[in-house]
Amino acid sequence: MMNSVINQMAEELRKAPKVALFSHVSPDGDCIGSMLGIGLALEALGKEVAMINPDPIPRNLSFLPGVDKIARSMPNPLPETLLFVDCADLQRVQLQREDLPAEAVILNLDHHISNQNFGKINWVDSHAAASGELAYALIRRLNVELTLEIAANLYTALLTDTGCFKYSNTTSKTHQIAGELIDAGINLGDIHHFVFDQTPMVKLELLRRGLNQLQIFAEGQIGMMTLRKRDFEESGAEESLSEGLIDHARTIEGVEVAVLFKESKPDTIRVSLRSNRWLDVNRIADSFGGGGHKRAAGCTLHVSLEEAKQMVRQSIEEELKLGRSH
Amino acid sequence: MMNSVINQMAEELRKAPKVALFSHVSPDGDCIGSMLGIGLALEALGKEVAMINPDPIPRNLSFLPGVDKIARSMPNPLPETLLFVDCADLQRVQLQREDLPAEAVILNLDHHISNQNFGKINWVDSHAAASGELAYALIRRLNVELTLEIAANLYTALLTDTGCFKYSNTTSKTHQIAGELIDAGINLGDIHHFVFDQTPMVKLELLRRGLNQLQIFAEGQIGMMTLRKRDFEESGAEESLSEGLIDHARTIEGVEVAVLFKESKPDTIRVSLRSNRWLDVNRIADSFGGGGHKRAAGCTLHVSLEEAKQMVRQSIEEELKLGRSH
Numbered sequence: 022m023m024n025s026v027i028n029q030m031a032e033e034l035r036k037a038p039k040v041a042l043f044s045h046v047s048p049d050g051d052c053i054g055s056m057l058g059i060g061l062a063l064e065a066l067g068k069e070v071a072m073i074n075p076d077p078i079p080r081n082l083s084f085l086p087g088v089d090k091i092a093r094s095m096p097n098p099l100p101e102t103l104l105f106v107d108c109a110d111l112q113r114v115q116l117q118r119e120d121l122p123a124e125a126v127i128l129n130l131d132h133h134i135s136n137q138n139f140g141k142i143n144w145v146d147s148h149a150a151a152s153g154e155l156a157y158a159l160i161r162r163l164n165v166e167l168t169l170e171i172a173a174n175l176y177t178a179l180l181t182d183t184g185c186f187k188y189s190n191t192t193s194k195t196h197q198i199a200g201e202l203i204d205a206g207i208n209l210g211d212i213h214h215f216v217f218d219q220t221p222m223v224k225l226e227l228l229r230r231g232l233n234q235l236q237i238f239a240e241g242q243i244g245m246m247t248l249r250k251r252d253f254e255e256s257g258a259e260e261s262l263s264e265g266l267i268d269h270a271r272t273i274e275g276v277e278v279a280v281l282f283k284e285s286k287p288d289t290i291r292v293s294l295r296s297n298r299w300l301d302v303n304r305i306a307d308s309f310g311g312g313g314h315k316r317a318a319g320c321t322l323h324v325s326l327e328e329a330k331q332m333v334r335q336s337i338e339e340e341l342k343l344g345r346s347h
Numbered sequence: 348m349m350n351s352v353i354n355q356m357a358e359e360l361r362k363a364p365k366v367a368l369f370s371h372v373s374p375d376g377d378c379i380g381s382m383l384g385i386g387l388a389l390e391a392l393g394k395e396v397a398m399i400n401p402d403p404i405p406r407n408l409s410f411l412p413g414v415d416k417i418a419r420s421m422p423n424p425l426p427e428t429l430l431f432v433d434c435a436d437l438q439r440v441q442l443q444r445e446d447l448p449a450e451a452v453i454l455n456l457d458h459h460i461s462n463q464n465f466g467k468i469n470w471v472d473s474h475a476a477a478s479g480e481l482a483y484a485l486i487r488r489l490n491v492e493l494t495l496e497i498a499a500n501l502y503t504a505l506l507t508d509t510g511c512f513k514y515s516n517t518t519s520k521t522h523q524i525a526g527e528l529i530d531a532g533i534n535l536g537d538i539h540h541f542v543f544d545q546t547p548m549v550k551l552e553l554l555r556r557g558l559n560q561l562q563i564f565a566e567g568q569i570g571m572m573t574l575r576k577r578d579f580e581e582s583g584a585e586e587s588l589s590e591g592l593i594d595h596a597r598t599i600e601g602v603e604v605a606v607l608f609k610e611s612k613p614d615t616i617r618v619s620l621r622s623n624r625w626l627d628v629n630r631i632a633d634s635f636g637g638g639g640h641k642r643a644a645g646c647t648l649h650v651s652l653e654e655a656k657q658m659v660r661q662s663i664e665e666e667l668k669l670g671r672s673h
Binding site: 080185186187188189191192193194195196197199200201203204208209210211213214217218219220221222225228229232233235237241269271272273274275297298 | 599
């Protein structure tokens with residue numbers, strides 16, 4: 022069945038002289054890498070290809086071969102054949118169905134379980150770790166040579182959506198494809214460096230300030246990091262740059278729960294929670310009106326920074342006391 | 348030819364009722380994981396197995412299935428069949444040939460190009476990213492079921508010697524084996540957490556101090572971090588815990604060269620150098636009587652901390668000015 026939908030999609034692409042490819046807002050390595058991989062493959066088949074993403078390309082993906090071909094808006098006129106890559110629905114590209122011609126042939130390639138099957142052909146495989154796995158299979162089916170440029174894009178797609186083959190979505194298929202891409206001659210060192218090693222200096226400044234305010238509680242089981250309003254102001258860092266800082270607290274030996282307190286305004290404290298192996302931080306976030314998942318959750322408290330720290334710490338200490346079995 | 352040496356080693360192991368396995372001093376995930384994987388497989392074949400490592404097991408490997416079976420010293424009497432795993436020579440296990448019985452059947456499984464071929468059977472494959480790849484092939488050849496315990500050990504071997512599949516030694520074979528190990532049912536999240544996420548608190552304290560003394564020069568191309576003698580004294584951290592800290596300077600956006608200055612004694616400054624894409628830090632280390640590789644080198648200067656920083660900075664700035672083409 023999967024085989025038949027690949028064939029249908031390949032067939033639609035083979036007969037189209039022009040194709041427009043779309044990837045989602047807040048782009049990541051998977052949607053950009055998969056779109057570029059397929060786009061370059063279609064160009065190799067002599068198609069006229071447009072690639073569209075509504076947002077700027079993140080700096081750590083600006084090295085991807087072909088990235089300059091991506092436009093912010095749709096070409097006019099729009100080709101008949103439209104391929105949506107890694108998009109669960111049309112809102113992910115800031116479109117409504119009415120924005121597209123009624124006769125458009127919509128192809129939908131994705132790995133999100135929430136995909137709305139909005140296409141004429143819907144190839145949605147939620148077992149794939151990344152849309153890059155489907156892009157790889159499609160390119161193989163189209164009989165296009167796996168050039169260095171295509172391989173670098175697809176490898177980046179796999180790499181980013183699996184957290185460097187770490188997340189539990191990683192399967193033997195992911196690894197098998199990664200191996201084929203390495204055989205195409207990609208430079209592993211360069212790709213990993215470009216994707217993962219480009220820390221903005223202001224982000225490191227936030228880390229410095231976070232470490233200077235790191236506290237350990239509950240005999241080493243809780244790691245709490247704080248960023249005050251003045252830490253953002255004085256460093257000139259946007260709040261979004263604090264993403265990932267909490268991992269420095271989470272990965273301390275013995276820590277089960279990590280918390281990052283961000284003082285957005287004097288009485289608005291954003292709280293991020295992470296756990297390593299057993300504590301359900303979703304329960305804690307939920308008790309403060311927030312939510313998330315077992316291992317990653319968050320909430321916003323409208324109290325002072327000190328009060329927020331007190332309240333969350335107490336709540337975690339109670340959960341820790343109840344222990345793993347409860 | 349490779350096939351025939353695997354068969355010979357498998358044959359020797361099949362006919363031995365007792366086997367002692369050795370792995371090298373300063374153990375890492377590859378030597379321990381490979382030794383345990385093979386050791387558990389031989390036990391499954393009903394052998395009496397001894398596993399030896401002269402050093403304590405690093406804490407981040409203490410989760411490995413079977414790790415409690417590893418002894419610090421040799422059993423007495425020693426079995427006739429001895430398998431050395433990931434050891435380039437006998438010195439790597441603090442042994443001389445005279446320490447072993449003349450009639451010992453020495454089997455040598457390794458991936459280091461410098462291997463001394465000290466065994467009766469020498470299976471040395473320098474194209475393998477990790478000895479874990481050879482261990483996997485051996486276990487397959489022995490027709491032992493790939494249990495969860497064996498798979499977790501072999502996966503850890505691959506993971507650590509490839510830096511999470513990042514280093515250029517990673518091949519399609521590495522990925523293919525990693526996929527097979529995932530199919531055996533290992534818990535990726537747990538393994539990555541145990542191996543990579545156990546940062547000792549004093550190490551984070553060194554990072555905090557290093558970041559507080561981070562300096563950027565040459566329009567962002569040089570990142571210099573300093574750890575004074577008092578930073579080690581006050582934090583209680585051993586010098587070895589500063590390993591890896593330099594990567595925080597190396598991975599700053601725009602940085603080509605990172606330097607870490609460690610004040611071992613008031614007039615003994617250990618300098619670590621890393622570069623990202625082109626600058627040959629070996630040249631710089633060499634000019635100060637040190638050495639290493641193009642992308643990672645080091646030297647020791649017998650001057651004050653401030654003088655050392657001045658000298659090394661000047662030398663790097665000159666190289667940067669000469670530029671990439673020279």
